[in-house]
Amino acid sequence: MCGIVGFIGTRDATPILLKGLKRLEYRGYDSAGVSIWNDGESQVIRCQGKLVGLEDKLREQPAPGPLGIGHTRWATHGRPSDENAHPHKVGPISVVHNGIIENHLALRKELEQDGASFSSETDTEIFSHLIYRELERNQDLTEAVRAALGKVVGAFAIVVMNDRDPDKLVAAKSASPLVIGFGDGENFIASDVTAILDETRRIAFVEEDEMVTITRDGATITDLEGKVITREPTTVTWSAVQAEKAGYRHFMLKEIHEQPRAVADTLAGRVNLEDDDVSLDGIELDVAKLDRIVMVACGTSYHAALVGEYLIEEFARIPVEIELASEFRYRDPLVGPGDLVVAISQSGETADTMAAVREAKDKGAEVLAISNVLGSSIPRLADYAFYTHAGPEIGVASTKAFTTQLVAMVLLAIYLGRRNGKLDAAHAAKHLAELVAIPVKMSDILDQSAQLQVIARRYGHARGFLFLGRGNQFPIALEGALKLKEISYIHAEGYAAGEMKHGPIALIDDELPVVVLVPR
Known part of the structure; x- marks a missing residue:
């Protein structure tokens, strides 16, 4: 539920960070803070409660500067408080962090024995101490972060700032999303593309176990060993305005009323009424060689998968098994060549589902990802990707993402049934006619x-x-x-x-x- 925003450029970072954090409020949080560099050192301002409290503090203690990081926190290690809010600063090092350090107790003990003094109850402060200790040894921020990451076990997205080197931010990701935004003489980093859409539409996702060094002129992506990775930016087609409430009292109500359009967008270009068939964006599965389909998902997406089980077994007569991704990853599942694993995740970043995809691929299964977010991690890991095109879903409780996932299940079932001959043209035509009528029927219900x-x-x-x-x-x-x-x-x-x-x-x-x- 936490949010990260970082900026490096020539403009004042303060309003950019605050605007980005406001875009992430929908994720829920109990505290917020920023660290902004100016004139040789950074000023850390944090507060428990809502962003309006942070804004009040920033008015009382102005912190203009061209480099900064910000964070909204949902408490995991340590109660909600000013002291436990991010960023955490040790010496010249400021850190914001999403995720959990699993070996934090052992690391805290080691650091305390080495003379470190902690000012918070969080696991995040461990990152600050580790990076500061490594920085004192080699003086380079990127290498200090790399060395610190080698000691950490867990899921994380971190962004690090060094008072002594105000020309860069260093970030890293493992099982928690990060995205780079590219501007003109300025660049951005965030946990969600929504946070930076007011500033740029040119983005690149940081992939699993990657680091990125961001300067005013660009970004260098490497793996954790330091090997440079080339990745071209992509352009986001939807705007920040689409994430606004548009007159509705809250995002969920807006997204409920967006369902007819979202379903129509999911169907667009995929239904062929003349041939009584569907296309899946150029995906060509060797259906004849499929022994079984295994679907992995969490929460609402799991329920969509359960519906898919009924449909695929009825239309295509292919055995289907449904797995909670959080359970699949913690056992030794019997999956491998001949299986198609369908991973469903609205965000494309669900940690348990991502881990299940890796497990399936390691065992030789093919993976089809169904997601709403273009270029997100799970579709990039998969062999095939199908996007629902529901548009940004800001409400925490899924609405239009779920209904478009159901549409995706129907399309997949028809696709499979038509290709293995188990679904004849007449029955396919009936189902397709009902499918294309859904947006109008949804509008009738909303009325x-x-x-x-x-x-x-x-x-x-x-x-x-x-x-x-x-x-x-x-x-x-x-x-x-x-x-x-x-x-x-x-x-x-x-x-x-x-x-x-x-x-x-x-x-x-x-x-x-x-x-x-x-x-x-």
């Missing part, structure tokens, strides 16, 4: 918002809900329960309808609303 508000007011007092579905509606029941928990903090459970008599019925009384999914 019933007033009726839905009446229902919400009637049952808003309930302490719990039960969602029931059968067949491919069972995963939708699971998703409905998840959404209610996420948004209203009301406990909810989703069950297969036939399982109600095997336990859940014991909890049913006249105060428990039951939502039953019965599509026509």
Whole structure:
């Protein structure tokens, strides 16, 4: 949930960092801070609470300067407080960090025995001490960061600033996203492209186990051993305006109402009604050689995968297994040549799903990624990539990303069934006609918002809900329960309808609303 923004140029970094951090507020946070260099040293300003508190502090203690890093923190190690907020500074070194250092206790003990004194409860401060210690040994920031990374076990995205070398920022990534933004005589680094879209559309993603040294003139990407990697910037096609609320009270409501357009964009150019077929952006799978499909995903994407299981087995008669990515990665899964692993992730950066993809590829399986974010990590790791084109999803609870993933599941099922001959033209035509009609039907449902508000007011007092579905509606029941928990903090459970008599019925009384999914 944490956010990172960094800037190097000639303009004042302060408003750029604040604007970028505001773009990341949707991710949730409990504290924020910046470190801005000027006239030989950096000034660190941090506060618990919202960004408005940080803005107030910056008005009281102006910190103009052409180089800076900023962070929004969601507490993991250490309670929310000014002291635990990022950046963490040790000597001339300022660090912002997303992720978790798994061996932080051992490293803290080692550093304390070496004379280090800690001012926070965080694991991030360990990075600051390690890098400072290495800097004292070799004087080069990039090499100091590289040496420090060699001691750390865990997931991280870090950006480092050195008061003694104000002509660069150094960043690194392992299982946590980072993106470089390219300007004219200035450059940017962030954990999410949304943070820098007001400044540039030319970006390059930092890939797994890579470092980047950013100057005013450009960026040098290397692996952790120092080998230079060439990567051309790409241009983001959507704008920061698309991430605005556009008159809606909050992002989730906006994104609910964007679903008809998002689904239409997912279908665009992929449905061929003349041939009763679909195309998957040039993807050509050798369907005849597929023994099995294994889908890996987390959360809402997992529910989309469950729907895909029903559809693919019905349309293409190919065995499908669904795996929680967080479980798949921690055992020795039986997957390999002849299997197609389908990895579903809205962001394309889900750490557990990314680890599952690596596991599958190491075992010889082919991987198809389904994602919403062009150029994100999981599609780059995969053999094939299919993008849903839902547009930026800012709301934490997924809406349009989920419905477009469902559309992707239908398209994939039809694609497979048509190519192995299990789905004839007549049935394909029927399904495609229903598919292209969905945007209009979604709009009709959204027009019933007033009726839905009446229902919400009637049952808003309930302490719990039960969602029931059968067949491919069972995963939708699971998703409905998840959404209610996420948004209203009301406990909810989703069950297969036939399982109600095997336990859940014991909890049913006249105060428990039951939502039953019965599509026509």
